Amino acid sequence: DGGITQSPKYLFRKEGQNVTLSCEQNLNHDAMYWYRQDPGQGLRLIYYSQIVNDFQKGDIAEGYSVSREKKESFPLTVTSAQKNPTAFYLCASSLTGGAGTEAFFGQGTRLTVV
Amino acid sequence: QQQVKQSPQSLIVQKGGISIINCAYENTAFDYFPWYQQFPGKGPALLIAIRPDVSEKKEGRFTISFNKSAKQFSLHIMDSQPGDSATYFCAPTRSLGRLYFGRGTQLTVWP
Numbered sequence: 001d002g003g004i005t006q007s008p009k010y011l012f013r014k015e016g017q018n019v020t021l022s023c024e025q026n027l028n029h030d031a032m033y034w035y036r037q038d039p040g041q042g043l044r045l046i047y048y049s050q051i052v053n054d055f056q057k058g059d060i061a062e063g064y065s066v067s068r069e070k071k072e073s074f075p076l077t078v079t080s081a082q083k084n085p086t087a088f089y090l091c092a093s094s095l096t097g098g099a100g101t102e103a104f105f106g107q108g109t110r111l112t113v114v
Numbered sequence: 115q116q117q118v119k120q121s122p123q124s125l126i127v128q129k130g131g132i133s134i135i136n137c138a139y140e141n142t143a144f145d146y147f148p149w150y151q152q153f154p155g156k157g158p159a160l161l162i163a164i165r166p167d168v169s170e171k172k173e174g175r176f177t178i179s180f181n182k183s184a185k186q187f188s189l190h191i192m193d194s195q196p197g198d199s200a201t202y203f204c205a206p207t208r209s210l211g212r213l214y215f216g217r218g219t220q221l222t223v224w225p
Contacts, residue, residue, distance in 0.1 A: 010142070033213060042217035043158075043203065058212065090157050098145030099208035105121075105157030 006106035023091035032074035120216025137204030
């Protein structure tokens with residue numbers, strides 16, 4: 001089955017630690033995105049990538065880092081510089097070229113700082 | 115920058131009623147106008163979408179109305195059901211562009 005997979009579903013982090021959230025897709029999509037969702041805040045864009053080995057900052061990139069070494073994978077690292085990392089993180093992918101198209105989302109990773 | 119403004123923030127509708135959610139956008143280069151539905155603890159999923167060459171699209175109980183000159187599009191849910199209770203996002207986009215999401219509308223349909 002084609003889709004987008006995020007892991008883990010739940011993640012606990014101690015203050016001062018870096019953690020990496022995984023996002024893998026087998027849809028052959030060029031574009032991938034990371035969003036953060038907080039209650040009442042909607043979806044805020046952290047980073048996005050339109051092509052392998054290239055990515056752009058979104059609206060709230062501070063304290064986060066990404067890599068795009070493979071088309072299928074777009075991991076997000078939440079660094080110790082992120083002051084309030086507890087949130088629901090969503091990864092998405094979409095086709096590029098031609099007109100805009102549907103975005104497919106993973107099931108999310110809920111990160112909690114303990 | 116607020117490219118997309120969605121309203122209302124929350125909506126309570128009686129079962130069988132009509133739910134209407136609105137989205138206003140700034141960027142005239144957008145060429146794809148979707149609505150996403152999200153249930154608690156899940157990722158959003160496409161509900162219905164429209165291209166700018168038509169003014170209305172209907173899929174079952176869900177209808178998108180598109181007003182290009184006003185730079186607005188709306189979602190109408192007819193005969194609203196408790197199972198429609200979810201958060202709805204508009205997310206206009208264009209080719210090679212990032213996604214712009216509205217802040218979301220939390221819909222509650224009570225029996």
